[in-house]
Amino acid sequence: MHDDDIAVTMNVNGERRRARVEARLTLADFLREECALTGTHLGCEHGVCGACTVLLDGDAVRSCLVFAVQAEGARVTTVEGLGGPDGALSPVQDALRAEHGLQCGFCTPGFVVSITALLAENPNPNDQEVREALSGNICRCTGYQGIVKAVQRAVSS
Numbered sequence: 252m253h254d255d256d257i258a259v260t261m262n263v264n265g266e267r268r269r270a271r272v273e274a275r276l277t278l279a280d281f282l283r284e285e286c287a288l289t290g291t292h293l294g295c296e297h298g299v300c301g302a303c304t305v306l307l308d309g310d311a312v313r314s315c316l317v318f319a320v321q322a323e324g325a326r327v328t329t330v331e332g333l334g335g336p337d338g339a340l341s342p343v344q345d346a347l348r349a350e351h352g353l354q355c356g357f358c359t360p361g362f363v364v365s366i367t368a369l370l371a372e373n374p375n376p377n378d379q380e381v382r383e384a385l386s387g388n389i390c391r392c393t394g395y396q397g398i399v400k401a402v403q404r405a406v407s408s
Contacts, residue, residue, distance in 0.1 A: 264332030301388030
């Protein structure tokens with residue numbers, strides 16, 4: 252801890268979290284290091300790949316581009332906060348599993364969060380809207396067809 256650390260308080264997955272952090276600490280690093288929520292993956296650390304996507308007050312954001320201090324007072328939801336309290340998969344997670352919309356799994360948390368945000372905003376997107384909404388998430392394994400099918404399955408569940 253340094254004298255110039257900043258106090259930050261936020262709600263993470265329904266739990267109030269308080270810490271003193273360096274001003275330059277990213278939200279991604281805060282979640283991974285201070286909260287031990289390692290489902291938020293760090294890929295490019297430039298906001299390009301989408302692996303670190305979380306919900307910030309309901310909006311999908313790249314947590315590698317947001318400083319923890321910017322989330323002061325905010326509601327943050329990570330991939331860990333989307334499933335049921337008993338560990339049950341969310342409808343999006345279940346649909347990705349059923350449609351083989353994941354392979355290595357590295358990009359999966361970012362896709363789960365991005366799809367969840369998309370369906371909250373547009374509960375019945377067509378394939379083009381899905382592809383457009385997920386264009387900021389990169390997957391090097393699947394070819395995206397299973398991911399698009401998974402979104403349509405989640406819509407119908």
